[in-house]
């Protein structure tokens with residue numbers, strides 16, 4: 001129940017949650033039973049605003065029945081309205097569509113630029129001054145993208161930043177990939193991120209990326225994503241001839257040098273020349289590239305299948321690249337949909353997390369300081385000094401968003417169940433322990449934010465001593481920024497097709513939007 005006061009009559013009214021749910025204030029529609037309650041016509045809106053924070057907190061506690069305070073929340077699907085379910089499913093369609101076309105950091109950034117410009121963000125290179133509500137983006141070397149909405153307060157008072165990574169585990173070509181063996185042309189590969197090698201065999205693969213030539217020309221390549229395209233495949237042994245290998249460990253069964261896809265097998269039709277030569281001729285004719293041009297290429301082999309709904313109820317999504325373009329997409333959507341925030345908000349979507357945040361486009365790069373110092377300089381001009389950047393960092397809050405493993409029904413025992421995250425139970429706060437957990441006061445602030453906004457959440461701690469994993473958060477806590485790691489749980493993480501729950505994806509989007517919009 002919520003107490004609403006009719007100021008003109010000086011009396012209190014008890015209004016049910018159902019009634020209040022249909023009423024909104026400030027930008028928001030008025031309808032339903034409360035609107036027709038006795039005395040409502042003289043209701044003083046200003047007074048409503050003064051008690052608004054109290055109202056929303058009470059509303060949430062009633063809606064969640066206080067389960068987040070008791071830590072006994074059930075599946076987040078339970079109790080949602082048909083309208084909310086429609087929103088969850090609609091969001092999932094947009095998400096699947098986006099990650100279908102964004103299968104590497106390069107294609108993510110290309111598509112994110114289109115998204116940003118389509119939502120009114122302007123390139124920082126064209127900006128001369130900053131104003132509240134201004135939407136800005138910048139790209140670092142095609143592999144990292146940042147978006148901002150400038151806040152009402154000066155940047156020195158700190159930012160609300162959400163970071164996520166846009167690279168995913170995959171195979172990539174070596175510098176001299178092409179060779180021929182037993183009548184097949186194949187590509188030598190390396191791997192990016194922690195993969196189980198056997199899972200990448202007998203799987204339709206697409207080849208995407210680009211080749212940079214000595215003259216500065218860049219040649220894009222994308223083969224395997226269109227239904228009419230050919231695909232590539234790493235052949236595994238048939239069981240008929242494999243009996244001697246059955247005693248091997250998984251690691252020995254398929255090793256990192258056993259992951260070479262077939263790329264062709266027809267020799268020269270006239271003179272019987274090699275398949276390898278035929279491939280070189282094709283690359284020259286089709287793309288104008290030589291064997292040496294592949295030295296300066298970035299070509300990834302990624303699963304060619306499209307994102308799909310999973311299960312009769314379509315409640316789950318199976319897709320490649322959800323780690324971590326899931327959080328990158330929810331962040332993009334959230335930052336594009338907020339008004340003028342109090343603090344300047346930022347989305348920082350970076351490369352190379354799966355290999356340790358390396359290189360000048362990864363989270364370890366000083367590009368982050370470079371970018372924020374340039375923004376401060378735009379706001380302050382010659383008054384800008386280094387300590388102002390450090391003050392802004394100290395005053396900032398950072399959500400480091402990344403997916404993480406959820407309880408797998410085939411192997412629940414790898415978790416200590418009391419601290420395990422479950423699909424469909426909302427986002428999870430990662431409580432790693434051993435010095436890697438966010439400060440308790442920031443966790444409390446985050447719980448308050450989530451509960452105030454009715455966002456389902458749970459916690460996650462790995463079974464001690466037998467599992468682990470981190471993400472980009474540590475690179476920003478090093479800068480004296482207040483950082484917390486959130487995620488949503490996935491099944492089959494780091495496999496070619498991971499699995500998420502649509503309601504968790506939507507919950508992460510709502511949490512990010514609440515973080516960007518909060519007046520705290």
Ligand SMILES: [Zn+2]
Pocket residue numbers: 323324354494
């Ligand atoms: Zn990962």
